[in-house]
Amino acid sequence: MPNFELMPIGIFAQRTGLTSSALRFYADSGLLPPAEVDPVTGYRYYGTDQVEPATVLRRLREIAMPLAGVEAVPGSTPREALRLLDEHVSDVVADAAAAQRKAAVIRSTLSNEPGLPIVALRGPVLADAVEQTLTASAYDTATPVLGGLRVETSHEAVALTATDRYRLSTRTLMPAEPPEQSWAGTVAGDELRIAVAEIRRSALVRLEAVPHGIWLRVEDGEDRYCRLLPDAYPDHRLVLASxxxxxxxxxxxxxxxxxxxxxxxxxxxxxxxxxxxxxxxxxxxxxxxxxxxxxxxxxxxxxxxxxxxxxxxxxxxxxxxxxxxxxxxxxxxxxxxxxxxxxxxxxxxxxxxxxxxxxx
Known part of the structure; x- marks a missing residue:
């Protein structure tokens, strides 16, 4: 390769955003070998045609893609590379959601405050109601509360409500036992969706409120914890009344x-x-x-x-x-x-x- 197309490792590092130490690591692992190594000084030189793949490598590592995945991307077809990228992002999102749920459970445990019994509901009925109403919710980073399910209990009934501002779904459930007391809160919809399968298998589900969430106490299964969303919920009662x-x-x-x-x-x-x-x-x-x-x-x-x-x-x-x-x-x-x-x-x-x- 002609010398004018080569650049020393320091210049290449500036062009690609990778550190010199990272470039040495990727060279030693065979992921990004230099175009030329001076046999006398050992200096490493890179070609201009290596800037783009090195930049892609940096971006993949910035989203925490493991080396095995990074190594597979360059030799893949565009469709396969996109699949690998999507699979990695899905894994990261799932891991983050799982960590968030586990942290919420730990937080609830550390608070050392007793749960507040709310209401008991038939599990299969509650599972259906959650799925039906949550179709009207929305994932909105600006307004996370729109991804939640509003739960309101009174001495007569339990009302579940979801809205994305274009739809509003509400379902009323009759409690299996007289409610302990009136209560209202907005429960994280994504965590409720995960809990639905466990809820459906339980004949009776007892809702228990703690400072930052609710426990879904099931029979002969694993209790589920769901976070409460702190932001104010849209005034759906005003919408219905007007x-x-x-x-x-x-x-x-x-x-x-x-x-x-x-x-x-x-x-x-x-x-x-x-x-x-x-x-x-x-x-x-x-x-x-x-x-x-x-x-x-x-x-x-x-x-x-x-x-x-x-x-x-x-x-x-x-x-x-x-x-x-x-x-x-x-x-x-x-x-x-x-x-x-x-x-x-x-x-x-x-x-x-x-x-x-x-x-x-």
Whole structure:
């Protein structure tokens, strides 16, 4: 290699962000050997074509990828390299989440404060309710509380609520035993999801509050600890209380409505409520699916949604038929079972997309 293409280890270190000692280590391990070594002085020289792979190596090590993974990346196809990267990140995230859960348990133990009994619930029922309501939660680094499940107990019932500001799901559960007392807190949703399998296998689950979390005490299994999220939860009670009067109501087959939504690709979709039918509009808003038989009261209405808002709201409804309570094209729609009211979801509509002529 011509000398003008080579650079000493110090210059190469500056170009790549790697220290000279790290470069010597990677050279000795065979991961990044120098382009040339002076046989007399032992000085190491690197080529300009080694800058990019050395920079990639540094970035991989910055995210704590082990040497075995780093060694595999250069000889891989782009698809395989991306797979290796994604697998490593998934492992890091899982390890961090596990450490966070274990630290929370240790913290609870170190506090040496007795737990406060809250309520006892049927395990399978609680597991289903957690999964149903958490579909309306969201991972948001700016507002972590949106990833939580709001738990509120009274002497009569237990209410579970989740919202991502576009959907709001709430389910009411009847306790297996009279609640010990009223209590409210926002539980980390990701930790509840992990606990669901254990909860489902227990006939009875007792909730017990400690300063920074709750214990889920199960029968013949491993108790689970979930953190409480400290930030204030959105005022969902105000949202529910401020809903306007229902103007149009439609009851339609849940399976048929989901199938119609699946058949219309695109980010946005519209529901067209008419006399005895519910139709689903495609991306242009003009082509309707085959009208679905429905029981409809009130005036006809077309209302637009993001598919990612509407579909989960319908899919989590309980029972074969869903009831849609509509208040106008720009107001939240209430989606619930046609014969059970213990799970209710609000879905926020969007503005109708503009047509080519500029009209809505």
């Amino acid at each position: 809903l306007g009067a229902v103007s149009t109501r439609a009851t339609v087959s849940k399976e048929s409505l989901l199938r119609a939504l699946q058949d219309h690709p695109g980010r946005r979709t519209a529901l067209h409520i008419a006399d005895r039918t519910v139709g689903v509009a495609g991306a242009d808003g003009d082509q309707l699916s085959t009208p679905l038989p429905a029981t409809v009261t009130g005036p006809a209405l077309r209302i637009w949604f993001e598919l990612t808002t509407l579909y989960p709201a319908v899919s989590t409804a309980i029972g074969p038929d869903v009831m849609l309570d509509l208040r106008g094209h720009d107001q939240p729609v209430t989606i619930r079972s046609a014969d059970r009211g213990d799970l209710t979801t609000l879905a926020m509509p969007i503005k109708p997309p503009a047509k080519p002529d500029g009209s809505a």
